[in-house]
Amino acid sequence: xxxxxxxxxxxxxxxxxxxxxxxxxxxxxxxxxxxxxxxxxxxxxxxxxxxxxxxxxxxxxxxx
Numbered sequence: 001x002x003x004x005x006x007x008x009x010x011x012x013x014x015x016x017x018x019x020x021x022x023x024x025x026x027x028x029x030x031x032x033x034x035x036x037x038x039x040x041x042x043x044x045x046x047x048x049x050x051x052x053x054x055x056x057x058x059x060x061x062x063x064x
Contacts, residue, residue, distance in 0.1 A: 007046055024039070
């Protein structure tokens with residue numbers, strides 16, 4: 001049972017998330033030889049203010 005965890009900044013649409021889950025699941029199943037129903041994908045939407053890079057909050061480093 002492969003588990004894929006994706007951490008990304010919030011802001012993707014439901015359609016984008018659905019496509020990401022579908023593609024990751026199908027390709028993981030193809031590569032590993034398991035059934036697509038055995039692949040779990042966890043999407044963590046994280047606010048930029050809760051993510052730091054280079055000693056700075058990403059909300060400051062990468063403002064919208």
